[in-house]
Every structure is written in structure tokens, then in C-alpha cells.
Amino acid sequence: MTGPAFPQDLKQKAEAFRSAGLRRLFADDPGRFDALSFGFEDLLLDLSKMHWDRETIAGLAAFARERGMEDRRAAMFSGEAINETEARAVLHVALRNRGDAPVLVDGRDVMPGVRETLARMEAFANGIRDGSILSAAGRPFTDVVNIGIGGSDLGPAMVTAALAPFADGPRLHYVSNVDGAHIADTLKGLDPRSTLVIVASKTFTTIETMTNARTARQWIVKALGESAVGAHFAAVSTALDKVGAFGIDPARVFGFWDWVGGRYSVWSAIGLPVMIAIGPEGFAQFLEGAHALDRHFLEAEATENLPVLLGLAGIWHRNFCGFPARAILPYDQRLARLPAYLQQLDMESNGKRVTLSGEPVDCATGPLVWGEPGTNGQHAFYQLLHQGTDVIPCEFIVAASGHEPELAHHHALLVANCLAQSEALMNGRTREEAEALLAGEGKSAAEIARLAPHKVFPGNRPSLTIVHDRLTPRALGRLIALYEHRVFVEGAIWNINSFDQWGVELGKVLANELLPMLDGREPAEGRDSSTLGLLDRLRSR
Ligand SMILES: O=P(O)(O)OC[C@H]1O[C@H](O)[C@H](O)[C@@H](O)[C@@H]1O
Numbered sequence: 001m002t003g004p005a006f007p008q009d010l011k012q013k014a015e016a017f018r019s020a021g022l023r024r025l026f027a028d029d030p031g032r033f034d035a036l037s038f039g040f041e042d043l044l045l046d047l048s049k050m051h052w053d054r055e056t057i058a059g060l061a062a063f064a065r066e067r068g069m070e071d072r073r074a075a076m077f078s079g080e081a082i083n084e085t086e087a088r089a090v091l092h093v094a095l096r097n098r099g100d101a102p103v104l105v106d107g108r109d110v111m112p113g114v115r116e117t118l119a120r121m122e123a124f125a126n127g128i129r130d131g132s133i134l135s136a137a138g139r140p141f142t143d144v145v146n147i148g149i150g151g152s153d154l155g156p157a158m159v160t161a162a163l164a165p166f167a168d169g170p171r172l173h174y175v176s177n178v179d180g181a182h183i184a185d186t187l188k189g190l191d192p193r194s195t196l197v198i199v200a201s202k203t204f205t206t207i208e209t210m211t212n213a214r215t216a217r218q219w220i221v222k223a224l225g226e227s228a229v230g231a232h233f234a235a236v237s238t239a240l241d242k243v244g245a246f247g248i249d250p251a252r253v254f255g256f257w258d259w260v261g262g263r264y265s266v267w268s269a270i271g272l273p274v275m276i277a278i279g280p281e282g283f284a285q286f287l288e289g290a291h292a293l294d295r296h297f298l299e300a301e302a303t304e305n306l307p308v309l310l311g312l313a314g315i316w317h318r319n320f321c322g323f324p325a326r327a328i329l330p331y332d333q334r335l336a337r338l339p340a341y342l343q344q345l346d347m348e349s350n351g352k353r354v355t356l357s358g359e360p361v362d363c364a365t366g367p368l369v370w371g372e373p374g375t376n377g378q379h380a381f382y383q384l385l386h387q388g389t390d391v392i393p394c395e396f397i398v399a400a401s402g403h404e405p406e407l408a409h410h411h412a413l414l415v416a417n418c419l420a421q422s423e424a425l426m427n428g429r430t431r432e433e434a435e436a437l438l439a440g441e442g443k444s445a446a447e448i449a450r451l452a453p454h455k456v457f458p459g460n461r462p463s464l465t466i467v468h469d470r471l472t473p474r475a476l477g478r479l480i481a482l483y484e485h486r487v488f489v490e491g492a493i494w495n496i497n498s499f500d501q502w503g504v505e506l507g508k509v510l511a512n513e514l515l516p517m518l519d520g521r522e523p524a525e526g527r528d529s530s531t532l533g534l535l536d537r538l539r540s541r
Contacts, residue, residue, distance in 0.1 A: 289477025311489025428459015
């Protein structure tokens with residue numbers, strides 16, 4: 001089976017809605033928001049500022065079913081090896097399964113192992129937090145450095161920043177880049193006598209992480225001696241044999257399983273730094289939020305199911321409207337790393353060009369995902385969103401209230417800006433409105449004619465808005481699970497494997513070949529003239 005043949009009647013609807021325009025769709029139907037906004041707990045998904053209606057959604061839901069999305073969802077939750085190219089189950093949902101039901105992989109219940117690891121994490125996190133686990137210098141740990149990259153960094157780093165109001169443990173720092181600047185700048189401000197290092201790597205082979213871990217090890221050893229390593233290091237990995245070889249005390253090694261993808265691993269022991277920062281209770285709420293969303297994904301009707309709807313919105317924009325990208329615009333400074341997190345989740349999952357059976361897809365798959373928090377982005381790149389030649393659907397995320405009641409006026413400004421942007425994208429400003437505006441400023445007829453084209457906003461640009469009451473651990477768990485399952489829905493409709501990532505391999509292989517040419521262990525030869533020219537330039541300086 002190749003990619004999907006998209007229903008022609010829906011394609012025609014996309015064109016009809018776009019030519020009618022969002023302004024008119026709202027003017028014609030006062031009930032549009034009620035019809036096209038959807039809720040779960042205090043989460044609201046407003047899909048009304050898009051070129052579709054409920055009938056389109058029903059048609060898309062039927063199409064998703066024909067494409068086998070629901071069967072694939074059942075297969076994922078029941079532990080089938082749906083990551084076919086790696087012959088692995090995909091069970092991040094088991095990590096946040098708060099019910100009693102067993103979750104079977106190859107006939108064995110994985111839940112006892114999940115619970116046991118969580119209990120070990122809790123004991124360790126509590127010991128670090130209450131000072132009963134001390135450093136080799138006999139001090140409580142004031143700082144924790146997590147060394148990891150990709151899924152072993154982005155999840156916990158994003159969540160730690162997002163849940164800052166709930167953090168009452170040691171300070172958290174994240175080192176990911178192999179650029180020595182990252183670890184050097186991070187360690188510069190820290191005291192080795194009160195710093196714990198967590199080495200986080202699913203495979204425990206990732207060159208960036210292993211290089212940074214060795215540098216951190218030297219930093220500890222230089223200050224406190226070889227015997228301090230046991231007290232100052234912990235590790236998170238699926239490759240327990242490799243962790244042992246690095247010299248980390250087995251009592252401080254927290255495992256997870258090959259059925260957890262790196263970009264889906266924040267719910268596993270990879271979340272240990274988050275648990276240290278906010279405490280086991282907050283971490284449990286984070287898991288519970290995701291679990292609640294999992295149940296909703298599994299049980300709710302497709303046309304009322306938030307992750308299904310968000311997935312259908314993505315399919316609609318990518319395949320029926322032909323948009324190349326989506327912008328993630330959280331109006332929440334603490335979600336500053338969410339766009340980067342969703343880049344990995346979405347682009348590593350659905351940036352695929354062949355179907356499950358290895359044939360080229362016959363449709364566009366994962367879009368470019370990017371973004372920055374509002375309001376900062378408004379003063380940087382929104383110009384292109386409003387007046388550029390590409391239409392980029394925007395996904396706004398905003399909370400009804402912040403965590404600073406004394407700064408409520410800041411929050412009101414934040415929310416007003418969020419609403420203003422989706423309104424501006426949708427309504428735009430016509431030539432007549434631009435002319436009237438300039439006339440109101442007392443401009444001459446010639447000035448009005450000259451400036452008006454620059455002041456026109458085409459409008460009719462779609463967006464969707466996600467609202468929750470407050471960014472709590474539960475709300476964040478729910479939000480991430482919402483996006484995870486959205487990526488799943490889209491990948492299932494495209495019939496691709498959302499759970500492998502072969503596209504990251506080639507560059508790693510080539511870097512290993514180039515390293516000895518760069519440090520002079522091997523002659524620089526056998527490459528193209530650009531690579532050789534650049535090698536020569538970088539070596540000679
Ligand atoms: O956790 P690790 O095994 O160190 O992997 C870290 C990251 O690197 C890989 O290249 C993958 O592209 C990512 O999916 C992964 O999260």
C-alpha cells in the first residue's frame with residue numbers, strides 16, 4: 001500500500017472554504033465557535049479558524065478509519081511491534097498507565113518493571129531533595145547537571161522550564177551539545193562538591209553524551225578524586241551493560257526499555273531530573289495528565305477526540321490545503337522549549353519518505369515544525385506570517401491564568417496579544433480598510449495610493465488555539481500526550497513508521513570518518529572538493 005488517495009470531495013471542500021474565506025464563514029454562522037471547538041477536562045481546542053466544518057471533520061474521520069488509524073491505535077496500546085523496522089513495541093503509554101490493567105509485550109506484563117523503576121526513582125529523588133543522600137564532600141546536592149541529547153535532553157529540559165513554579169529541589173542544568181562551550185559554560189558556575197551529574201542516554205553510545213560525560217567525570221575527579229565518582233554520578237539508560245563499564249554505581253542506574261522511543265521517553269527514568277526538581281508527587285501528576293489524555297484518545301469518538309482532531313487538522317493543512325509548515329506559538333514563556341521539543345517529536349517521527357512497506361509515499365508527509373513563544377515572535381518573524389507569500393498555519397497555546405497573581409496585568413496583555421494575532425491572521429485588512437486608515441491619519445490621496453498596498457493584510461490565514469486553565473504538571477502531561485497522539489494519527493494516515501529514525505544515521509557515520517582527517521590521524525582524501533576544501537581551511541586555522 002502506498003500513500004493515501006485523498007477523497008476528491010474533501011479536496012473540493014478545501015478549495016471552496018478557502019475561496020469563501022474565514023471572515024465570511026464566521027459572518028454566515030454565529031454558532032461556528034461552538035460547532036468547532038472541542039473540550040476535555042479544562043483543555044479546549046478551538047478549530048473554528050480553519051477552512052472546514054463539522055461535515056468535513058466527519059469525512060476526514062471516516063478517511064482515517066479507512067486508513068486503519070483506529071486499528072493501529074489498538075495495536076499500539078496492546079503492545080504489538082508496530083515499530084516494524086526495529087521490530088519493537090511502542091509503549092510510552094505504559095509508562096504513565098496509572099490503572100491496574102497489565103500491559104503485555106510478547107506475553108509479559110511490563111507494568112511491574114515500570115512501577116519498580118518509578119519507586120527507585122522516587123527514593124533517589126527524595127534522598128537528593130531532602131539531603132539524606134550526600135555528596136562525597138558530605139554536602140547536600142544544590143545542583144544537578146543532566147547530560148544527554150535529543151530525547152534524553154529535550155523532554156526533561158522543556159518540562160523543567162515549564163514547571164518552574166513547582167520546582168523546590170536542587171537547581172537543574174542541561175548539557176547536550178558536543179560543543180565544549182556548552183559543558184564549559186555550565187560547569188563554570190558550579191561547585192563540584194555539591195553537584196550531581198546524571199548521564200542520560202537510551203543507547204549509552206551517543207558520542208556527544210559520552211564525550212560530555214567523560215569531561216564531567218574529569219571535572220569531578222580533579223576536584224574530589226577518583227573515589228568521588230560513585231557519589232556524584234547517576235545514569236539513565238536501556239543499555240545497562242554499557243553503564244556498568246562507565247563506572248557508575250549500579251544502585252544509581254535507572255533503566256528503561258526498547259519499547260520507549262527516545263523522543264517519547266520523558267515519562268520514563270529520563271524524567272528523573274524533573275522528579276528531582278519538582279518532587280515525586282508533581283511527577284505523578286504529570287504522568288496522570290498524560291494517562292487521562294491516553295484514555296480519552298483510546299475511548300472518545302473520533303469527532304470529539306482531541307488528538308484525532310488535531311491530527312486531522314494537520315492532515316487537512318498538509319494534504320488538502322498544501323501548507324508546508326506549522327508554527328507552534330505558546331503564549332507562555334515557560335513553554336519556550338516546547339517548539340524545539342515538538343520539532344523532534346514531530347519531524348523525527350513523521351519526516352519519512354517511504355511507507356511501512358518501503359515504497360515511496362505518494363503524498364506530502366510531516367511538515368516543517370518551528371516556533372517561538374509569543375509575544376517575542378511577534379517582534380521577530382510574524383511579519384512573514386501575516387504578509388509573506390506562504391501560508392503557515394499557526395498553533396497558539398495559552399493558559400487562562402498565570403502563576404503570578406500579582407502580575408495579572410502582564411497575563412492580560414499576553415492573552416490579548418494571543419487572541420489579536422489569530423484574529424489578525426484570519427481577518428487581515430482589506431485595501432478599503434487600509435485606505436480608510438490612512439485617510440484618518442490625514443494622508444493625501446497620492447500618499448494613500450502609495451502606502452495602501454503595503455498596509456494590506458491578505459488575511460484568511462488559518463490557526464488553531466489550545467487553551468487550558470493553568471500550566472500545571474497535569475496540564476503539561478496532557479498537552480504533550482495530545483501532541484504525541486496527533487503525530488501518531490498523522491503517521492497512521494500516511495502509512496509511515498513514526499517510530500524509527502534512520503535518517504539520523506548517515507551524518508553520524510560520516511562524522512566518524514571525518515574526525516581522523518580533521519585531527520591529522522589520517523590523510524584528508526577521497527572526499528569531494530568542497531569537503532576537502534573546508535577541512536583544509538578549518539585545520540589550517
Ligand atoms: O538517548 P540516546 O541513545 O543518547 O539518543 C539520543 C538521540 O540521538 C539519536 O540520534 C536519535 O536521533 C534521537 O532519537 C535520540 O533521542
